Amino acid sequence: MEQIADDVFQFPMLLRQGVNAYLIGDVLVDAGGPPFGRRIAQELRVEERALSAHIVTHARGDHAGGSHSIVEECKVPVWAGAADVAVLESGNVEATGLLAPVMRLMGGFEGVPVRRALHDGDEVGAGFVVLETPGRTPGHIALWRERDRVLLCGDVWLNMDMKTTRRGLRDPARAQTIDREANRRSQARLAALQPAVVGFGHGPVLDKDAAGRLAGWVA
Numbered sequence: 001m002e003q004i005a006d007d008v009f010q011f012p013m014l015l016r017q018g019v020n021a022y023l024i025g026d027v028l029v030d031a032g033g034p035p036f037g038r039r040i041a042q043e044l045r046v047e048e049r050a051l052s053a054h055i056v057t058h059a060r061g062d063h064a065g066g067s068h069s070i071v072e073e074c075k076v077p078v079w080a081g082a083a084d085v086a087v088l089e090s091g092n093v094e095a096t097g098l099l100a101p102v103m104r105l106m107g108g109f110e111g112v113p114v115r116r117a118l119h120d121g122d123e124v125g126a127g128f129v130v131l132e133t134p135g136r137t138p139g140h141i142a143l144w145r146e147r148d149r150v151l152l153c154g155d156v157w158l159n160m161d162m163k164t165t166r167r168g169l170r171d172p173a174r175a176q177t178i179d180r181e182a183n184r185r186s187q188a189r190l191a192a193l194q195p196a197v198v199g200f201g202h203g204p205v206l207d208k209d210a211a212g213r214l215a216g217w218v219a
C-alpha cells in the first residue's frame with residue numbers, strides 16, 4: 001500500500017493502478033474484484049493494521065467483489081450509500097435492455113450485509129465526510145476531506161482508459177452507468193470543491209493540478 005495523504009493509503013491492485021482500494025484511518029474504502037479481498041486482508045495483517053469498518057463507494061463487482069472476504073477475514077461492518085444497500089446485500093446488479101445479461105455477468109458479486117446506510121454529510125473517520133454522487137449507481141458516494149482537500153471519487157471519473165490503460169480523465173463506461181446526466185452533475189459538484197488530491201477507483205492518483213483538471217473536464 002502507498003501513502004497518498006496524511007492517514008490515507010492506496011492499494012493499487014492491477015497493472016498501472018487499474019483497480020484501487022483505499023485506507024482512510026482504519027476504514028477500508030472498496031475492495032476490488034473477488035480475488036482482491038483476501039490480498040488486501042493479508043496486506044493489512046502484514047502492516048499490523050486493524051480495520052474498524054469497510055465502506056463500498058458503489059455496488060458493483062469491481063469494488064464490492066472483494067468485500068465478502070474482507071467481512072469474513074477482518075470481521076468488520078460494511079457501510080454504503082443508502083440507495084445502493086439493497087444491491088450490495090443481494091449482489092444482484094440490476095440491468096435492463098440488451099446489455100442486461102452482460103452487466104449481470106460483469107457486475108454481479110457475492111452480497112454482504114450492510115450495517116450502516118450512508119448519507120450526505122455523514123462523518124466516516126480520518127476527517128472524511130460522505131458526498132452523495134449518484135450516476136454510476138443510484139447510491140454511489142465519494143469521500144471528501146476539507147482540511148487538505150483530499151477526494152476519493154469512486155467511479156465518478158476514471159483516470160484511465162480501461163482498454164489501453166492510458167491515463168487521463170474519463171467518464172465511467174456508458175453501458176454500466178445508470179444515469180449519465182446525474183453523473184455529470186456529480187462531476188460538477190466534485191470539481192467545484194477544488195480538490196488537491198484525487199483517488200480514483202481506476203487509474204493513478206491525481207495530485208498535480210487536480211482542481212484545474214477536474215474544472216477543465218466539467219467546462
Ligand SMILES: [Zn+2]
Nearest residue numbers: 062063155201
Ligand atoms: Zn469501477
